[in-house]
Amino acid sequence: xxxxxxxxxxxxxxxxxxLAAYRAALAEVVKxxxxxxxxxxxxxxxxxxxxxxxxxxxxxxxxxxxxxxxREIAAANGYADRIIHIQALSTETALPTPADVAVxxxxxxxxxxxxxxxxxxxxxxxxxxxxxxxxxAAFEIMLAPVTFEAGRKAVDFWxxxxxxxxxxxxxxxxxxxxxHYNPAPEDIEKLAGGKVLxxxxxxxxxxxxxxxTFEVExxxxxxxxxxxxxxxxxPSVTLTNDPWSPDRLERWSNFYAxxxxxxxxxxxxxxxxLDVRPRLSLVSWSTTVLHSDGRTHRSRQSTFNSSFLSAxxxxxxxxxxxVGTSERSELIRQVLDMIDGRRTQRDIVSLLSDRVGTDFxxxxxxxxxxxxxVKLNSRDLM
Amino acid sequence: MTSTKAPAFAxxxxxxxxxxxxxxxxxxxxxxxxxxxxxxxxDMITRLTDQPYAAALASLTSDYEVDPNVLHRDVTELVEAxxxxxxxERAEGSP
Numbered sequence: 001x002x003x004x005x006x007x008x009x010x011x012x013x014x015x016x017x018x019l020a021a022y023r024a025a026l027a028e029v030v031k032x033x034x035x036x037x038x039x040x041x042x043x044x045x046x047x048x049x050x051x052x053x054x055x056x057x058x059x060x061x062x063x064x065x066x067x068x069x070x071r072e073i074a075a076a077n078g079y080a081d082r083i084i085h086i087q088a089l090s091t092e093t094a095l096p097t098p099a100d101v102a103v104x105x106x107x108x109x110x111x112x113x114x115x116x117x118x119x120x121x122x123x124x125x126x127x128x129x130x131x132x133x134x135x136x137a138a139f140e141i142m143l144a145p146v147t148f149e150a151g152r153k154a155v156d157f158w159x160x161x162x163x164x165x166x167x168x169x170x171x172x173x174x175x176x177x178x179x180h181y182n183p184a185p186e187d188i189e190k191l192a193g194g195k196v197l198x199x200x201x202x203x204x205x206x207x208x209x210x211x212x213t214f215e216v217e218x219x220x221x222x223x224x225x226x227x228x229x230x231x232x233x234x235p236s237v238t239l240t241n242d243p244w245s246p247d248r249l250e251r252w253s254n255f256y257a258x259x260x261x262x263x264x265x266x267x268x269x270x271x272x273x274l275d276v277r278p279r280l281s282l283v284s285w286s287t288t289v290l291h292s293d294g295r296t297h298r299s300r301q302s303t304f305n306s307s308f309l310s311a312x313x314x315x316x317x318x319x320x321x322x323v324g325t326s327e328r329s330e331l332i333r334q335v336l337d338m339i340d341g342r343r344t345q346r347d348i349v350s351l352l353s354d355r356v357g358t359d360f361x362x363x364x365x366x367x368x369x370x371x372x373x374v375k376l377n378s379r380d381l382m
Numbered sequence: 383m384t385s386t387k388a389p390a391f392a393x394x395x396x397x398x399x400x401x402x403x404x405x406x407x408x409x410x411x412x413x414x415x416x417x418x419x420x421x422x423x424x425d426m427i428t429r430l431t432d433q434p435y436a437a438a439l440a441s442l443t444s445d446y447e448v449d450p451n452v453l454h455r456d457v458t459e460l461v462e463a464x465x466x467x468x469x470x471e472r473a474e475g476s477p
Contacts (some may be wrong), residue, residue, distance in 0.1 A: 207411075280414055284398070303410055304398045 009043050009066060015250045018239065022046055022103070025233035026053040028129070030101050035059065037099035037127060039090050039119050040106040044070035047083050050103060057082050059099060063089045091122045098129040104136075104202075109180055109241060109254040110227045111139045112208065112278040117252050120203035134202045136231040141208065142242070143227045143256075144194035145270045147220035150187060151179055151255040155224075175259050176305035178283060180252040181226075185244050188226060191216050191264055194242070195228075197274045208276040216268040225272060227283065242345035256285050259299040267292035282307070331356065335373040345374055390435035393427075401428070408459045408469050411417065417469060422446075426457055426469070 012018070026046070030036060032054035038047040041060035047070075050058050060070055060083055066085045074083045086093055104122050108114030120134055158171040181188075197210030216222075229240045241251035264270070273286040284302035291297075334355070338348045349370050353363065360366040395401055398409040406424035408417045411463050419427060429438040439457065464470035 207414075275411070277411070277414060280409070282409075302398055305400055 005066065010152065011250060012042060013045060017247065018249045019045070019049075021233055021237050021239045021249070022135070023052070025237040026050050026101075026103065028234040029053075029133050029135055030055050032056075033127075034100035034246050035097055037061065037090075037102040037123065039102055039104035039123065040115065041070060041085075042066050042105075044074055044079075044083065045087075046091060046103045046105060047079060048074070048079055050078050050101070051082050055082070055101070056259070057084065057095075059084045059095055061086045061087065061090045061093065061095075063087065084276060090119050090127065095127050099123075099127060099132060100129050101133050102128060104134075107136070107139075107229060107231060107251075108367055109229075109252045110141060110276070110283075111229045111231075112276045112283070113178070113254070113281065117205040117278040121205040124203045136202050136233045136239070138199065138201050138232045140196050140230040141198045141210065141227065141274075141276070142194045142196055142230065143212070143225045143272060143274065144192045145214050145216070145264075145272075146224065146226045146255075147189045148181075148183065148187070148223045148226065148255060150183065151181060151257060152221070152223040152261055155257045156178055156261075173306045175257050176301050176303060177257075178303050178306075179255040179257070181255050182250070182252045183226075183243050188243060189218060189220055190226075190244070191218050191220055191222060192270070193217070194228075197272070198276070202229070203222060205278045207247070208278065209274065211273045214270045214272070216264045216266050216270065219248070219265045220265045221269065222258055222262045222289065224255055225287075225330055227254040227256065254283075254300070257295065258287055259301060262297055263291070264289070327359075331359075331369075332373055333346070335370055339374065345370055348374070353354065358375060387434055388473060389431050389433055390473055391427075391470050392473050393431055393432045393469065397469050404442070410467070410469060412468065417467070423460055427464070428461055430457070430461065431470075 026049045030050055030053040033056045034054070036047065036050040036055040036058045038044065038050065038058055038060045039048055041062045042061050043066060045056035047060045058079075060067065063072070064087075066087050071080070071085050074080050074085070084096065086095075102120065104116050104119060106114040106116040106119060111117065124132070155171070155174045155177075158174040159168050161167070166204055192214035195212040195214065197212055198208045200208060226243070228240060228242045230242070233239055239249055240247065241253050243253055269290040271288040271290070275284040277283070284300070284304065286300045287298065289297040331352075334352065335348060338351060345367075347361070349367050352370065353366055356366060359367050360369065393408070396411045398411065400407050401424060404421040404424060406419040406427065408419070409415075410417065426442060429441060432438070433441070439450070439454065442457070443453050446453065461470060465472070
């Protein structure tokens with residue numbers, strides 16, 4: 001596990017507000033004796049809270065190696081006999097028993113961007129008992145036009161000349177990027193109040209579309225939109241990453257820059273058309289600025305325009321073009337062919353080392369490559 | 383009234399597209415499917431959506447040094463395939 005992953009999980013665990021909200025929601029929703037599915041379980045925190053709320057058992061599913069740590073934590077806290085750990089993406093596995101409740105914190109900064117909608121839509125079809133309850137149950141997506149110097153600078157750096165080098169070819173990419181920030185309220189100013197762009201259930205993975213018109217209340221530079229969510233965990237518990245909310249959880253919000261900063265004054269209007277595609281992990285935002293003097297400015301931006309840089313990266317998308325083979329894919333095929341239930345990783349490395357010549361920097365690099373392929377092949381019940 | 387100076391075709395609003403190393407990736411938001419065009423296809427579509435039809439054909443014929451009949455057939459096949467897939471639409475005055 002990397003230092004970054006540990007840090008990420010430490011932040012999740014140390015967020016007392018989130019912990020309290022999920023604890024209250026699970027206590028409200030879980031009935032004694034029920035089976036709870038903890039999706040993207042990480043260290044297993046939400047599963048332990050489900051046990052505390054009376055769950056008979058918890059099925060913790062996570063695709064990462066953190067699940068090994070979760071098993072140790074479960075044992076250290078006396079939950080080892082109540083929690084089943086599965087290392088896999090929930091969309092690529094089956095459960096030993098259907099769950100009565102699912103809980104998940106894969107919400108990202110704007111709901112769509114960490115997978116919860118696709119996970120829950122799939123779980124509803126395949127992994128849950130009829131009438132199962134979801135935590136969170138529903139979301140609202142909210143946005144506001146903002147003056148946000150840090151966000152603007154991050155975009156416009158790419159139209160500057162660092163070291164006299166023209167980096168402006170990257171500016172369109174930067175302007176179409178979704179930026180993640182956790183701003184202090186004093187570092188960002190709303191030009192108009194936030195509006196709800198969409199409300200939907202947490203197992204909704206169809207396109208999310210919404211429009212709003214903002215009447216500018218405060219003069220300032222229109223740098224882009226800040227987006228946040230309001231998550232209804234249970235009938236009486238909500239959670240938000242709204243930077244201006246005193247009850248916000250420790251979570252970034254999403255910044256969608258305008259193509260170029262535009263000064264606005266009261267009397268001006270901003271129209272936003274938002275199109276979120278959870279299945280594609282893609283957001284498009286179309287902006288129309290209507291100045292009170294009749295001038296207009298329009299932009300149409302999308303993370304589609306920032307999501308890849310080279311033709312080889314295009315192979316990462318599902319297109320109708322044949323997928324090309326490469327020396328590396330042939331090598332992966334050879335490793336997979338050698339996995340026969342008898343050979344060890346050491347055997348495979350030894351067999352492969354005769355074939356790869358000087359393609360790898362050292363035997364250790366070859367071993368690491370084989371380990372990665374074997375790991376892909378072996379994700380299963382732990 | 384139609385203009386002979388206007389491009390004959392357009393990429394419809396529900397299609398996002400982007401050139402990458404000369405190739406073109408198109409995303410049909412209605413079907414949420416990605417499509418790819420190789421360099422020649424990308425070049426054809428770029429010109430057809432940027433120039434009047436006759437001018438696009440003339441410049442392609444000149445730049446690729448190809449028999450005009452062969453080029454016309456190839457362009458027609460590509461355009462029909464893209465029209466069928468909803469990745470291209472006719473503009474006013476298109477052939």
